[in-house]
Amino acid sequence: MKDPEDSEMSDDVPPPVAMMGLVTGYWVSKMIRVAAKLGIADLLAGGPRSATDLAAATGVHADRLYRVLRTLASQGVFVEDEDGRFDLTPLAATLRRDVPGSVHGFAVMILEDANWEAWRELGWAVETGGVAFQKAVGMAPWEYLAAHPEDGQMFGEAMTSLSASQNPAIVEAYDFTGIGRLVDVGGGHGSLLAMILTAHPEMRGVLFDVPATIENARRDRHINTAAVAGRVDSVAGDFFDLLPTDADCYLMKYILHDWNDDDALRILQSVRRVATPGTKLLIVDAVVPPGNVANNAKMMDVNMMVIMGGLERTEPQFRDLLANAGFLLKRVIATECPLSIVEALPA
Ligand SMILES: C[S@@+](CC[C@H](N)C(=O)[O-])C[C@H]1O[C@@H](n2cnc3c(N)ncnc32)[C@H](O)[C@@H]1O
Numbered sequence: 001m002k003d004p005e006d007s008e009m010s011d012d013v014p015p016p017v018a019m020m021g022l023v024t025g026y027w028v029s030k031m032i033r034v035a036a037k038l039g040i041a042d043l044l045a046g047g048p049r050s051a052t053d054l055a056a057a058t059g060v061h062a063d064r065l066y067r068v069l070r071t072l073a074s075q076g077v078f079v080e081d082e083d084g085r086f087d088l089t090p091l092a093a094t095l096r097r098d099v100p101g102s103v104h105g106f107a108v109m110i111l112e113d114a115n116w117e118a119w120r121e122l123g124w125a126v127e128t129g130g131v132a133f134q135k136a137v138g139m140a141p142w143e144y145l146a147a148h149p150e151d152g153q154m155f156g157e158a159m160t161s162l163s164a165s166q167n168p169a170i171v172e173a174y175d176f177t178g179i180g181r182l183v184d185v186g187g188g189h190g191s192l193l194a195m196i197l198t199a200h201p202e203m204r205g206v207l208f209d210v211p212a213t214i215e216n217a218r219r220d221r222h223i224n225t226a227a228v229a230g231r232v233d234s235v236a237g238d239f240f241d242l243l244p245t246d247a248d249c250y251l252m253k254y255i256l257h258d259w260n261d262d263d264a265l266r267i268l269q270s271v272r273r274v275a276t277p278g279t280k281l282l283i284v285d286a287v288v289p290p291g292n293v294a295n296n297a298k299m300m301d302v303n304m305m306v307i308m309g310g311l312e313r314t315e316p317q318f319r320d321l322l323a324n325a326g327f328l329l330k331r332v333i334a335t336e337c338p339l340s341i342v343e344a345l346p347a
Contacts, residue, residue, distance in 0.1 A: 028075055029111055031068050032095070035077070036107040040069070041088060041095035044078075048085035101165040109158035110303075112151055114144055118306050131309035141307055146212065156216075159188060159254075167192045169337035170253070170284055176200050179280070183208055183244050185252040185271070187217075190232065192253055192284075194222040197231055204231045206244045211236040239267050245274045253284035253339070257300070258310045261321060268325035275346045281322075283342040287332055288314045296338045318342050 013021075035041070038058040043049065049057075051066035058065075066084075073080045078092045088096075094103040109115070114137050121132035133141055145152040176182070176196060183206040184193040190207040197205050207214065207223055214236040217223060223232045235244050240263075243250070250271045256264045271281055286297035301312035313321070319329040327344040334340050 028072075031072050032077060032107055033111045034068060035072060035092075036095050036104055038065075039097070040078070040086075041092050041104070042097055044086065044088045044092070045096060048081060048087040050083075050085050054086070102161045105154070105157035105159075105161035109151075109154045112154060114141075114148075114151065115307065122302075122306055125306060132306040133308070156189070160191065163188075163191050166335075166337040166339055167195045169335040170339065170341065171195050171199050173333055173335040174282065174341050174343075176203065176249075179203055179249045181206070181247045182249045182251060183247040185239050185243060185250055185267075186255040187251075187253075188213060189217040189220045190223040190234070192251075193232065194225060194228050196251075197228040198225075201227075205233075206247065207232055207234045208237060208239070208244060210238070239270055241270065243270050243274050247274070247279065249280040249282060250275070251282045251284065255285075256283055256310075256321075257285050257304050257312050258308045260309055260311070264310075264321055265324055268322065268327065272326045272346065277346055279346060281327055281344040283318065283344070284339050285342065286312045286338055287318065287340040287342065288312050290314065315342075323347065 038054075038060065040054060040058070043054055043057055051069055052062045054069075055062035055065045069078055069086050070080060072078050072092075073086065076089055076091050077095075078086045079089050080086055093099060094101060095107060096102060097104045114133070117136040118133035121136045124130065124135060125132040131140075133144075137144055139147070145155055170192065176199070179200070180202070181204045182193070182196065184190065185208050187193050187207045187209055193205045193207050197203055205228070207217055209217065214234050218234055223229070223234060233244075237243070239255070252267075252271075255267065259267065268281075275281065286300055288297045288301060289295050297312045304310040304312060315329075315332055318332075322329050322342075322344045326347050328347040330343045330345055332340050332342050
């Protein structure tokens with residue numbers, strides 16, 4: 001039997017053992033989520049502590065917590081010393097809430113009940129081509145988040161923690177010189193737009209999103225910071241309908257991967273309707289690489305299938321989609337984070 005090229009499977013681990021590790025992967029995810037929800041990494045910021053001490057601080061069963069932490073330590077998340085005290089490792093430190101690149105919000109959100117229920121329907125989604133979240137929960141994710149403010153807050157925190165690590169890499173990777181007015185389409189609370197405008201004091205920006213999100217963004221800090229206030233217009237609307245006009249650049253981060261090709265095409269056609277020759281379109285999304293190489297985009301692609309009925313795309317898929325909407329893919333720019341910038345111009 002031929003090993004797949006680029007496979008990262010170690011020759012030292014017998015295939016059944018390696019497979020057992022993969023099959024039981026969700027045990028580790030669940031344990032990480034318990035530790036994240038209890039805030040164990042934050043409690044260890046001041047130095048090592050015993051499971052008994054941590055259990056008292058979090059109000060849980062000491063022996064059960066010890067067994068979970070011992071197992072996580074066997075995976076490199078936390079480390080146990082000879083005195084039975086647990087300490088942070090570089091992996092465990094990413095679960096602190098207050099560090100750059102924190103994964104805490106994402107670790108809590110990605111396994112919350114509705115997402116977990118949706119993943120239970122993966123087999124059904126593969127059989128039918130349907131959206132697992134819709135089947136499991138009975139509504140679309142955006143409706144669910146609106147109806148469950150606590151989960152909506154959790155999602156917001158997860159996106160903020162992801163963005164905090166990704167935005168600087170995006171701003172760094174692209175030369176925004178010459179862009180006078182930029183529209184961030186589906187820009188959320190505006191953290192990326194604010195960072196771009198801060199780096200480019202001559203630029204003006206438009207934050208465009210659904211009404212509820214724009215209201216939250218107006219209350220949030222990003223577009224109100226002194227460095228950018230006065231240079232941002234916040235506009236509520238629907239990107240399937242009418243977008244703000246007269247911009248030199250339309251940016252959309254984490255938008256197209258939420259949608260199947262038909263809907264993604266409709267969003268791109270909305271941009272095409274307001275674009276003029278030379279208007280730039282920047283799509284910030286993961287780009288799935290060819291071959292068997294391990295890549296987060298492939299994992300996220302299946303998550304998008306389950307949760308949204310969307311997908312992560314390859315470069316040829318982006319090229320075709322853009323061409324159908326009347327755009328020419330000019331180049332794909334890698335960044336220091338897992339996202340790339342797909343630059344396009346009206347054809
Ligand atoms: C995954 S979030 C990405 C947010 C932001 N661009 C980021 O990268 O953090 C998708 C965004 O699309 C917005 N959105 C969804 N449907 C929309 C619509 N029909 N019109 C405008 N915005 C929409 C959501 O409110 C949300 O802010």
